Amino acid sequence: MNIARDNDGTVGKALSALELVAAFERPVRFSEVLEHSPYPKATLYRFLQTLTNQGLLQYDPDQGVYSMGMRLVRLAHAAWRQSSLAPISRDVLDILYAQVGQTIHLAQMDAGQVLYVEKRTAIRPVEMFSQAGKVGPAYCTGVGKAMLAYLDDVTLEAALQKQAFYQHTQFTHADAESLKTELSQIQAEGFSYDREEHETGIICIAKAILLKGRPIGALSITTTTARHSFDDLNEWKQPLTQAVEQIAQAAKDWQFPTL
Amino acid sequence: MNIARDNDGTVGKALSALELVAAFERPVRFSEVLEHSPYPKATLYRFLQTLTNQGLLQYDPDQGVYSMGMRLVRLAHAAWRQSSLAPISRDVLDILYAQVGQTIHLAQMDAGQVLYVEKRTAIRPVEMFSQAGKVGPAYCTGVGKAMLAYLDDVTLEAALQKQAFYQHTQFTHADAESLKTELSQIQAEGFSYDREEHETGIICIAKAILLKGRPIGALSITTTTARHSFDDLNEWKQPLTQAVEQIAQAAKDWQFPTL
DNA sequence: CGATCTTGTTTCAAATAATGAAACTTGATC
């Protein structure tokens, strides 16, 4: 595989139809999907039929609604085993959580966004899909910036290209320039911070997990301004660094796929 | 969609190539996949290329290995939101767990097998993909038999057809006949039991979750012979029934897709 | 050092599958 060509073919179109259904919160009727679809009626109809036959969609004849199929869950389970930092990081996260007692996020990069793959919180040790599997913006989260800081210029540019800088709080970066300035600081220091850039009152310290110089994920410790000041974040540098290094070592042994 | 035809088409073939990669525990080389593939070299090559472009696979140029893509995790997250009993059952499971203090499994039927979608244990409230997303046999688990008991004859026959009866323990059903005898008992009683049929020392009581008379899932409470006798299982009938009814009600409100 | 093997990638005419406008079916609503 030399250059990834933009060849979509039948598979790509069928998958885009699958995404249409995925976008809904609940099972949907054919006509609802059609409204949001670029495809003619018959074409979309056959797509949904094929996807259903393949188990990627589920069709309920009683109510006439489509929903995402359970085969996806099985496939995702395989993805998890193979390509996620989560299974190889579990023990490390447990230890880190015991040490710092704060909310911990483990994230990876996915199509320019941050994908949360594992979590520890005071309320519930591990959240199911409700949390893991979620995506978030890269430019205004601790884990996102930590990874962006180690991307090569081409990849970084590509990621920022399609990024809209939404002003979540008064501290959010407004444009690519101010973000890039911070990224070089992050690379120099080795840590990234979220100073209420995503949500007011929420701050965090994060560190990228590197494999062969490339960011394969990031780990963060989150708290609130009510409980801690910015300076307090520095206390966690040491345990955070240790956890990151252990995960990096485990990833190396696993011949973990780099980006 | 009247009759689900066995039309696979390009999408089906590509997906079967995806399953080839999914079967591996770790990232794999092209040639390894080829060995297990029914497709000619060039065909498989293009499949993997397409799947990679689509984000269903991930390719690591450094090591020349393919692994399952993170897009699957996102899609599965959507499946979860829409079609799983897990999100609508979470609170009910918390309550049930508080009541009985034993390991709880919530399962659904998937292609004749049992798919565990949620879990509570003493050690860890919720396990990530490590548990949820797992599949198991239907004929020798409490949840599996609970659901099988309410399938219509055609669906049941189809599920049992491709089932190999592996003798996990001395108590495992050896053939479809003895299993069917128990299934009618289960339907009459409303509860199913696993009496060390899957693993020695592990017993459980389970109950199907019905929507319009069809099993959409099952809930089980598990313990060990060391801690409890078979008779002890009956103590949990009441809380189990209550939890099942609450989930069934929530599913109805959600216009949950029936099989 | 060149020969040989392994692994991965591209080509191209033939074979096959996807396309979508339009017709049709079904069932609900007035």
Place this chain on the structure above:
DNA sequence: GATCAAGTTTCATTATTTGAAACAAGATCG
């Protein structure tokens, strides 16, 4: 019982997939 909306099927046209074979790029060997 006429009208409308939603879902399904048809079929000639069009575009994509197919896979044997040739090719490229390293490795390994004598």
